[in-house]
Amino acid sequence: MSNVKFYSGENIPLEMHKVRIVQKLNIMPIERRLEALKEAGFNNFLLKNRDVFMDMLTDSGVNAMSDKQMAAMMEADDSYAGSETFTKLETKVGEIFGKTLYLPAHQGRACENIIAQTFVNPGSTAIMNYHFTTTRSHIVRNGGTVEELLNEEGYQVNSECLFKGNMDIPKLRALISEKGAENISFVRFEAGTNLIGGQPFSLANLMEARKVCDEFGVMLILDASLLADNLYFIKVREEQCQDMSIREITRAIANQVDIIYFSARKLGCARGGGICTNNEEHFVKMRELVPLYEGFLTYGGMSVREMEAMAVGLEETMDEDMINQGPQFIAYMTEELQKKGVPVVTPAGGLGCHLNAMEFVKHIPQQDYPAGALAAALYLVSGVRGMERGTMSEERDDNGVEPFADMELLRLAMPRRVFTLSQVKYAVDRIAWLYENRNLIGGLKFVEEPKILRFFLGRLDTNSDWPTALVQKFRSDFGDSL
Ligand code: F0G
Numbered sequence: 001m002s003n004v005k006f007y008s009g010e011n012i013p014l015e016m017h018k019v020r021i022v023q024k025l026n027i028m029p030i031e032r033r034l035e036a037l038k039e040a041g042f043n044n045f046l047l048k049n050r051d052v053f054m055d056m057l058t059d060s061g062v063n064a065m066s067d068k069q070m071a072a073m074m075e076a077d078d079s080y081a082g083s084e085t086f087t088k089l090e091t092k093v094g095e096i097f098g099k100t101l102y103l104p105a106h107q108g109r110a111c112e113n114i115i116a117q118t119f120v121n122p123g124s125t126a127i128m129n130y131h132f133t134t135t136r137s138h139i140v141r142n143g144g145t146v147e148e149l150l151n152e153e154g155y156q157v158n159s160e161c162l163f164k165g166n167m168d169i170p171k172l173r174a175l176i177s178e179k180g181a182e183n184i185s186f187v188r189f190e191a192g193t194n195l196i197g198g199q200p201f202s203l204a205n206l207m208e209a210r211k212v213c214d215e216f217g218v219m220l221i222l223d224a225s226l227l228a229d230n231l232y233f234i235k236v237r238e239e240q241c242q243d244m245s246i247r248e249i250t251r252a253i254a255n256q257v258d259i260i261y262f263s264a265r266k267l268g269c270a271r272g273g274g275i276c277t278n279n280e281e282h283f284v285k286m287r288e289l290v291p292l293y294e295g296f297l298t299y300g301g302m303s304v305r306e307m308e309a310m311a312v313g314l315e316e317t318m319d320e321d322m323i324n325q326g327p328q329f330i331a332y333m334t335e336e337l338q339k340k341g342v343p344v345v346t347p348a349g350g351l352g353c354h355l356n357a358m359e360f361v362k363h364i365p366q367q368d369y370p371a372g373a374l375a376a377a378l379y380l381v382s383g384v385r386g387m388e389r390g391t392m393s394e395e396r397d398d399n400g401v402e403p404f405a406d407m408e409l410l411r412l413a414m415p416r417r418v419f420t421l422s423q424v425k426y427a428v429d430r431i432a433w434l435y436e437n438r439n440l441i442g443g444l445k446f447v448e449e450p451k452i453l454r455f456f457l458g459r460l461d462t463n464s465d466w467p468t469a470l471v472q473k474f475r476s477d478f479g480d481s482l
Pocket of ligand 1: 057058
């Protein structure tokens with residue numbers, strides 16, 4: 001994909017796969033989209049897929065599967081205990097990560113539950129490059145606190161920094177000394193750092209963190225859910241790794257950490273998850289919780305068909321042509337939006353294209369959820385469903401105080417191998433129109449606000465009737481067009 005040059009000089013990502021199964025899409029008129037938005041309490045999570053044209057909510061569990069994955073699903077060995085499919089998956093995880101003790105779990109947050117219950121004590125601190133929503137909730141529920149030591153550059157929406165997911169190593173050393181190693185539950189690195197725009201860490205940074213963890217005897221954990229994107233970025237951006245294969249880079253990363261966990265809804269393009277390690281003691285402790293929360297040790301809440309697909313998907317992740325499709329489509333979308341002056345997170349990361357709502361709708365204050373409002377407005381004018389990644393995705397503290405997010409982003413996820421370039425161009429076109437009409441967008445307020453992970457199920461309303469104004473402007477510019 002990356003090696004094909006166009007005679008015209010255009011920089012277009014070329015897919016190294018062909019489409020063999022399709023799903024029909026609908027595009028509703030804007031008036032229906034307004035009704036749908038009201039029914040969904042202005043929360044994109046509550047929309048029905050039949051009202052959505054391009055579902056860019058997430059890449060989780062919606063990546064396209066390969067023919068080889070589908071074929072493998074037919075061979076699944078369905079048995080409660082001792083399934084041959086499990087052995088195949090365990091062997092593949094061991095082969096890829098070099099970690100032979102594998103615990104199955106039904107998705108990423110199930111791994112987080114097991115890890116947090118096992119290693120987080122009340123009053124302890126989990127240190128990470130940046131939190132993920134479910135990760136933090138599990139740590140806090142177990143009485144721990146989260147400290148983020150993202151490099152300063154990671155907080156800059158626009159930067160030249162190629163590894164915005166890196167950890168600040170001097171701060172890591174200082175924090176462990178200050179708290180005392182016995183009060184640190186673990187250090188966690190998140191690959192393809194989700195909430196700051198799918199930004200990678202470098203292998204060099206991880207190796208430095210390992211040294212510090214060794215100095216203090218602290219455990220290092222990798223959240224590998226978004227590892228595929230991170231691997232690609234290390235391969236193309238980190239000079240010392242350019243001659244390494246994706247497989248070698250994967251091993252080099254895995255060798256630095258004590259425990260790896262992942263959501264296979266992202267990594268491996270299936271639906272499931274797991275935890276792997278070479279540490280017997282850790283393994284035995286975590287293992288107790290698997291039959292309790294997930295299921296027997298040879299399926300862990302997953303369907304054997306998905307486990308077969310996962311084993312093949314993990315192997316396919318070692319192919320650069322497979323893992324570069326997402327980042328290259330995202331880079332294309334980001335660059336096209338930049339050409340039109342739309343504020344986006346740069347450099348383009350993995351996972352999706354991220355609009356900077358703080359700038360896009362700078363007239364909306366953070367307490368009125370600018371990224372949530374932008375998410376609703378974009379759905380309204382295009383049928384494109386993105387995900388708020390800003391203050392709505394935060395949680396109030398015990399006193400009911402709402403922390404403002406470091407960034408207000410609208411994430412437009414790019415599920416792997418799902419969209420065509422013309423669909424991406426459509427999204428760019430509508431976003432550019434919305435940017436020109438951004439002053440019509442207003443804020444949101446909660447009318448039903450769950451205490452935990454409120455962004456999933458919360459219902460909101462608008463602060464004024466701004467959606468009607470947007471619909472009118474759309475009709476005057478687009479006529480009868482959908
Ligand atoms: N860690 C990271 C970095 C994630 O991005 C996710 C999920 C999880 C853990 C939890 O995994 O969903 O399988 O339970 N991210 C999804 C998203 C939900 O849309 O970004 P899960």
